Amino acid sequence: MPPCPPGLPLLGNVLQVPNRSWLQFEQWKTMYGPIFSLNMAGQSVIVLNTHKVAEDLLDRRSNIYSDRPRFIMACEILTGNCLMTFIPYGDLWRRLRRAAHADFNFRVVDKFQPIQAKEAASLVLDMLNDPDSWMEHLKRSTASCVLSSVYGWQRLGKDDPVVAKIHAHISRLGSSVLPGAYLVELFPFMKKFPSWIAKWKREGEGWHRKDTEMFEGFINGVSEKIVSSPLLVPRYDMSLIELTKATGRGGSSSSTFVESLIENQAKYGLTKKQTAWLAGTMFGAGAETTAASMIVFILAMTLYPSVMRKAQAEIDAVVGRDRVPNFRDEPSLPYIRAIVKETLRWRPVGPLGVPRRTSAEDWYEGYYIPKGAMILPNIWAMNRDPTIFPDFDEFRPERFLDPSGTIGVTPPETHSMGHVTYGFGRRICAGYNFANKEMFIDIAMLLWALNIEKAVDIHGEEIIPDRNDINEAGAVV
């Protein structure tokens, strides 16, 4: 086995792994090297700390390393084996992934640009009208952007009951995968208990029924060609329309994800329930992650005003003041593209990604890796690898540009992305093209429209936010 920190009998390393485990793992990397193992009360966990190891195993041996650990409550009960993010590597996963790829691959993802541009304009107006709720606006905007792209709904309001319902579903999932949340994860035989004696199982199955009804209800609207649900009333005001017009495109995409899914349901071999859950999965996986990454961007701008000013100078030179930025400006805004990469590298919102599981035993560099081991890619440590990023804790978009500042340079180890925040191999994030585009237009629009400055205290002194102050309530940090 790869080297392992000494632990206790039976419990192994359980008591040594703290809440923000990636920080401890980064320290262990300096002691144990590119790959180490942990014994979590009998469960083998293998932590991958360098790009080389992650690439060798997760990318090159993806036939063995593409499975997910068994999450009984989250995957089998709450989502009835329908959630692409958690389901085992196999035929159903392949069909779901193919269906998602058809609309979210880099060649076709541009069809969602009109929605993303409109949402970005809307975000700017919300920020200007009510700056104190900036975090809520980011969450609303990213949620609305995915829901519009998936279901074709119009801009959702901050307190929309549908968004609240979906967030409740995501938060149930997030808490169900926390260590110790359900005993059945430690004692799988408990899954066989009849529902009438096992309250946790009865409740889980109840939520699954309700969530399935909700997601099926969403796609019923589409298949019956009902474009918007009665709960969702578009509420554009004149200035938003002006801004949206200025983006140079309309506000709806050629077809939504669900329309394509329903059209091709037979081709992908998906049932109605699986189709409905796939659409819901895209929201769950895409809204919170993108919002959290945009929150990191705001933190970076507050701490690095010179980066903000440099970005604004680029936007002013390319876009000017007569119109707002649009996607056609992307090739001429290399510094903004570099800020997107640096935001994702600097503070990855999933520092350990989504765990994998080996589906067969393996040998690597003389180490034995058992079948069924949990594999954790230490994305946090890789994005801060001092051999690739010497000043890794600084937010410095210039690292992704040549000395002229116009041509992008990306370390090849990083999947040519500049970071590994979207994961690896066959299970790499299914929505990363969408997320990159959304972050580009949001950042360009925000920096075109406003300055992001430090708050001041009652004495007029600037408050410097803590760069390490993070919220890790759910699966996303």
Ligand code: HEM
């Ligand atoms: C900045 C935003 C995002 C980040 C940082 C992010 C990150 C990730 C990561 C780390 C994984 C696990 C990859 C692995 O196992 O190696 C993942 C999976 C996934 N992501 Fe994202 N994601 C983002 C946005 C999105 C968006 C916008 C969507 C959809 C529109 C999406 C859909 C998915 C799906 C469906 C999976 C599961 C893939 C599978 O298991 O095959 N993500 N994401």
